[in-house]
Amino acid sequence: MSLGPRLIIALDFPAAAPALALAARLDPRHCRLKVGKELFTAAGPALLERLQARGFEVFLDLKFHDIPNTCAAACRAAAELGVWMLNVHASGGSRMLDAARAAVDAASRRPLLIAVTVLTSQERADLAEIGLDVEPAQQVARLAALAAAHGIDGVVCSAREASALRVAHGAGFRLVTPGIRPAGADTFDQRRVVTPADALAAGSDYLVIGRPVTAAADPLAALTALAASLPAEPV
Ligand SMILES: O=c1ccn([C@@H]2O[C@H](COP(=O)(O)O)[C@@H](O)[C@H]2O)c(=O)[nH]1
Numbered sequence: 001m002s003l004g005p006r007l008i009i010a011l012d013f014p015a016a017a018p019a020l021a022l023a024a025r026l027d028p029r030h031c032r033l034k035v036g037k038e039l040f041t042a043a044g045p046a047l048l049e050r051l052q053a054r055g056f057e058v059f060l061d062l063k064f065h066d067i068p069n070t071c072a073a074a075c076r077a078a079a080e081l082g083v084w085m086l087n088v089h090a091s092g093g094s095r096m097l098d099a100a101r102a103a104v105d106a107a108s109r110r111p112l113l114i115a116v117t118v119l120t121s122q123e124r125a126d127l128a129e130i131g132l133d134v135e136p137a138q139q140v141a142r143l144a145a146l147a148a149a150h151g152i153d154g155v156v157c158s159a160r161e162a163s164a165l166r167v168a169h170g171a172g173f174r175l176v177t178p179g180i181r182p183a184g185a186d187t188f189d190q191r192r193v194v195t196p197a198d199a200l201a202a203g204s205d206y207l208v209i210g211r212p213v214t215a216a217a218d219p220l221a222a223l224t225a226l227a228a229s230l231p232a233e234p235v
Contacts, residue, residue, distance in 0.1 A: 003205050007031040007227065008059055010178070010210030016043040020050060025220050028055035030227070032084065034208060036061040048081050057084035059176075059208075063116050065089035068099035075100045079107035085176075087156060090115035090143035097150040112174060115147035116156040120179030123191040136192060137161050141168065148173060158192035159199030159207075166203035178208035182226060185212050197229050
C-alpha cells in the first residue's frame with residue numbers, strides 16, 4: 001500500500017506570503033505540507049485553500065485539546081476545510097478521542113485523525129515537571145495504546161519510539177514523526193531527534209521537517225539533499 005509522499009514540510013511562517021513562496025518551489029508529488037498554529041492563526045482557511053488548489057495535501061497541525069464537545073466541534077470544522085490530516089492531543093483522554101473520531105467519521109471527506117503523544121521537544125525532566133515520573137517512551141506507548149483502542153488512525157511521536165509502536169500496533173497505524181534532524185543539524189528546541197534515514201528505518205510513515213529546510217539558506221537544496229539521503233519511495 002502506498003502512503004503517498006512521506007515528507008511533510010512544516011510551513012512555520014508568520015504570514016501567507018513566505019509560505020506560498022516556499023510552496024511554489026515544492027512539488028506536491030514529492031511532499032505534503034503542514035500548517036500549524038502560527039501560520040493558521042495568521043493566514044486562516046484561505047491559505048489552506050490556496051495550498052490545496054496547488055495540489056498539496058495539508059496536515060492541519062492544531063493539536064486540539066479541550067472538553068469533548070469543543071474538541072469535536074473543532075475537528076468537524078477542520079474536516080470541512082478539506083485537509084488530509086488533523087490532530088488532537090491523546091492526553092485529552094478517551095471521551096475526547098471518541099468525540100473527535102465521531103466528528104471526523106461524519107465528514108464528507110474524512111481526514112486522517114492523529115493523536116499527539118509526547119511532544120518531541122520533551123524529555124524525561126519535562127515530564128517530571130508535570131507530575132509524570134516516566135520515560136518519554138513509556139508515556140508515548142501508553143498514549144498510543146489509548147489512541148489505538150479508540151480508533152484513532154495513528155500518532156505523532158518521535159521516531160525513537162517508532163519501532164516499538166509498529167510492533168505493538170501493526171502496519172496500518174500511522175506514525176507521524178517530527179524532530180527529524182540530518183546528522184549534525186541544529187536541534188533547536190527539539191530533544192528526541194532522529195535522522196531522516198533512521199526514522200524511516202525505524203518504521204515512521206511520515207517525516208515532519210521544518211527548520212532544517214525552511215531556515216536553510218537554500219530550502220530547496222536542503223530538501224533535495226535530505227530526500228537524497230533516503231531510500232527510494234515505495235510505489
Ligand atoms: O511532538 C511534536 C509535534 C509537532 N511538532 C511540530 O513539527 C514541526 C517540527 O519543526 P522543526 O522546525 O523541524 O523542529 C513544528 O511545526 C512543530 O510544531 C513537533 O515538532 N513535535
